[in-house]
Amino acid sequence: MPSDYVTLNALAAELNDTLSGGKIRRICQPEKDEITISVYNGRTNLLLVISANPNSPRIHLTTVKKENPYAAPPLLMILRKYVGAAVIKSVSAIANDRIIEIALRARNEMFDDENFYLVCELMGRYSNIILLNQERRILDSLYKLIPDEKQKRQIMIGAKYLPPEQNKVFIGNAPALEDALRPFPIEQYKDFLVKQAAGVSQPTAKSILQQAENENDLTPTGVARVAKAYADIYRSPYFSPSIKTDTPHDFYPYSYPFANIEKRESLNACADEVFSLADKESRLKAASKSLEHALRAAVKKTENAIGVISQKVLDGEKSEEIRVTAELITTNLYKIKPGDKTVTLFDYYTNQERTLPLDPILRPNEYAQKLFKKYQKLKRGKEINEKLLKQNEDNLLYYHALETELKLAETPQDLALTEESMREAGLIKAQRKGKKKEPQILFLTYEKDGHKIYCGKGGLQNEYVTFKVGRENDIWLHAAKSHGAHVILSTEGKEPPEALLLFAAEIAAYYSERREDLSVEVDYTKRKNVRRHPAKKVGLVYYTDYKTIAARPNAHEEAKR
Structure with missing residues (x-):
């Protein structure tokens, strides 16, 4: 989204038409920096999302529902107290900046109508969500801002709300913008609009100039005229909600001429489509970062231990x-004199003469006893170390499987399963005592030519798909010599067609650590030939009587159910 006044003002105007007069049914805070408001507008229930996430601050209607935490954060409790059953009066952009204000009317403790204002500052890392009373004093906010020498503005409970100072020329003020543009040549118009005009991002500036050029009026007067129309673009002929189909995906309230775009029926539909995907990827990346760090530390520690x-x-x-040296010394004690540093003896194990070192300080029999003790210690240590070596090698194998599982995670549920596996392996701290929430095991299901195909993307999912879902005569598939998904092809005891087997193999290849390869070898066998690994780690198995097929990685989204 072009992070500017033009886009947010259009969003606010569209939200005002949809939500004005609507009644708030429920307010939730699924993320620490995001709230959702369920609104009934007299026709249907709508879900409004407001996010102060620094990577993707936004406000729009959405169809994506998130799970809510058990405990309500402080801001959420204040919102529910004052505006939990309020009526939305209006939605508007204020202060010629990236700030949207939702005017609300609710009843106070004395059952008198009172006005409240929910201010959404959507300005990158300075984003915030603030609730004001009718005197426009702050009741609470997501983030507090303490004034200092550089920043005199304050966001504190009880303080009067003041928007950030704006010293730039507002694009809605056509005369002022026209006068400001006159000293500059045409090639500098874009830089001026981006850096010295309020409410314009780079895509919007390029679109304004292109529109003025299309109308044969690329002059200060023409640019100011188009810019003024863009400032209230929702009510202008330039309004055309569009999605950028190229990566990275984006959306615009106008027909952006410098990218491949597709039109949508509303700007909110554009925002939901783009932001839902971006927010999902951003939060998955943030949530997986701590798990990746813990795994890297565990892998490094285990590799050092193995060495x-x-x-x-x-x-x-x-x-x-x-032991042989000690025996030879014991057998030939009569040949050794006290103080000797070496002795040459006949080795009856090799039938050759050998020169053995001695300890001149110890008597020969004492030195032999010392060697026997050293032999016993090394023998016991070897047995223990061999067990430890096998245990650490099994752990390293499991940690690499978890790394692949983390890379393949596509949803918060996938990440939760990986986190649970790591917690059980002792790689991260256990949850505090209390009611333990069991992670939901959601695996992928496909349907092809009347056959069901099941795919687990990690330890717990793989364990469940292989040993709970799969039947003895079903076909089990896994990328050869790689960590990745366990795939079950349900055959009902019949021999599967070659095309169906290849289809399932392509899924197994895609959900493996080798998904970027052009061709991946996939092993397949009957499920009854698959056994749990002796290491007793979740999702680790070994298998016999298998065949191998080459497959091109493919997620086959069209066949998912």
Whole structure:
């Protein structure tokens, strides 16, 4: 979205037409920086989302519903107290800036009507959500702002609300904008509009200039005229809600001439389509960052441990040589004199003469006993270290599987399952005691030629799909020598067609760590040939009697159910 007054004013005008006179049914706060308001406008229930997320601040109607936390944050409790059953009077952009104000009417404790204002400042990392009373004093806000030498504006409870100062020329003021443009040549118009005019982003500036040029009026007067119309574009002939189909996806309240676009029926529909995807990706990335850090630390620690233990195992393999040396010394005590540093003896294991080192400080029998003790210690240590080495190698295998699972996560539910697996493995702290919320295991389901195909994208999903959903004679598929999805092709005991098998293999290839490859080898076998791995880690298995097929990674979105 062009982050400017032009787009937000059009959104506000569209929201005003839709929500004005509507009654608030419920207010929720699904994210720490986002609230949703359920509104009944006399015809249908609508869901308004207001987000102060610094990466994608926004306000629009949405069809995406999120899960709400158990405990209500402070701002949410204040909103429910004062405007939980309010009527929306109007929605408008204020202060010629990226600020939208929702005027509300609600009854106070004395059952008298009172006005409130919900102010949504959508300005990148300075975004905020603020509730004002009818004297326009702050009742509460998402973020507080304490005044200092550089910033005299304050956002504190009880303070009078003042919008940020705006010293630029407003594009809705055509005479002032025309006068400001006159000293500049045409090639500098865009930079002036972006840097010195209020309410204009770079895409909007380019669109204004292109529109003026199309009308053969690329002059200060013509640009100011088009800019004024853009300032209230919702009520102008230039209003044309559009989606940018190229990546990165975006939307505009006008027909943007510098990208491939598709028109939509409303600006809110554009915002919901673009922001829902962007917000999902942004929050998934933020939520997975801490898990990625914990996994990287665990992998590094385990790799270091494997290196140390492997060296100890190699040292333990020298124990037999020490035992032989001790035996030879014990057998030939009569040949060794106190103080000798070496002795040459006949080695009856190799039938050769050997020169052995001695400790001149110890008696020969004491030195032999010392060697025997060292042998016993190394022997016991070797057995213990071999077990530890196997355990750490199994852990490393599991951690790499979790890394792939984290990369394949597409929804918050996928991420929650990975987090639960990591918590059970001790990689992150356990939840505080209390009611434990069991993660919901949602796997992918496909339908092709009357056959069901099930796909798990990680440990818990793989475990469930393989051993709960899959039947003994179903076909089980997995990318060869790679971490990734377990796929079950339901065959009802019949031999599947080659095309169907390839279809399932393409899904298994896509949901694996090798999804970027052009071709991936996929192993397949009957489900009864799949067993849980001896390491007893969730989702790890081994399999026998398998065949391999080459497949091109494909998510097959068209067949998802």
